[in-house]
Amino acid sequence: SQQGEEDPQALSIQEGENATMNCSYKTSINNLQWYRQNSGRGLVHLILIRSNEREKHSGRLRVTLDTSKKSSSLLITASRAADTASYFCATGNQAGTALIFGKGTTLSVSS
Amino acid sequence: NAGVTQTPKFQVLKTGQSMTLQCAQDMNHEYMSWYRQDPGMGLRLIHYSVGAGITDQGEVPNGYNVSRSTTEDFPLRLLSAAPSQTSVYFCASSYSGREGYTFGSGTRLTVV
Numbered sequence: 001s002q003q004g005e006e007d008p009q010a011l012s013i014q015e016g017e018n019a020t021m022n023c024s025y026k027t028s029i030n031n032l033q034w035y036r037q038n039s040g041r042g043l044v045h046l047i048l049i050r051s052n053e054r055e056k057h058s059g060r061l062r063v064t065l066d067t068s069k070k071s072s073s074l075l076i077t078a079s080r081a082a083d084t085a086s087y088f089c090a091t092g093n094q095a096g097t098a099l100i101f102g103k104g105t106t107l108s109v110s111s
Numbered sequence: 112n113a114g115v116t117q118t119p120k121f122q123v124l125k126t127g128q129s130m131t132l133q134c135a136q137d138m139n140h141e142y143m144s145w146y147r148q149d150p151g152m153g154l155r156l157i158h159y160s161v162g163a164g165i166t167d168q169g170e171v172p173n174g175y176n177v178s179r180s181t182t183e184d185f186p187l188r189l190l191s192a193a194p195s196q197t198s199v200y201f202c203a204s205s206y207s208g209r210e211g212y213t214f215g216s217g218t219r220l221t222v223v
Contacts, residue, residue: 045211098144103153
């Protein structure tokens, strides 16, 4: 069964606006990762947050993690048309030897 | 360029045929895994490996075999293709599993 569930399933915004995606997971984790997938392409790793971290930044990305609620959020600030993609959260399987993905959020940024 | 290489990029099979999807990485990564991606389902883990000679089943292993004879290669075998195996397949690798994974560009498989 899939570990993470993203919310919303789809998000449409204008360029310059912020985009927030949420991820909930079921079991305890060592870390949580976010990936981006452009249409028809492979996944690209964006950011990893460890279970003892509450917030992490990378450029225009901000990730938060609340282990008590088993949830994470990805904020993309000042969105650009090039941010149009699907975004997935992923956590480790029980042994931490592979990733388990959610179903993803499809972000559409229009100019 | 360093990375994960998947071949072929596209393949059409007839029901009952067998084939091998190739995955190779040149980053000396120990952890490798295979996923399938279907519309609305995200990525589902098929098989994974933590090093040469070590493999294990993921969420949806039925109908697929893997082996890991070298650190670099992790082929995925479809024993007898079925239309339900029509999907996009991704291979991924990581040095230790405690950092981000690098993904290949995928193989789009159609079984008719």
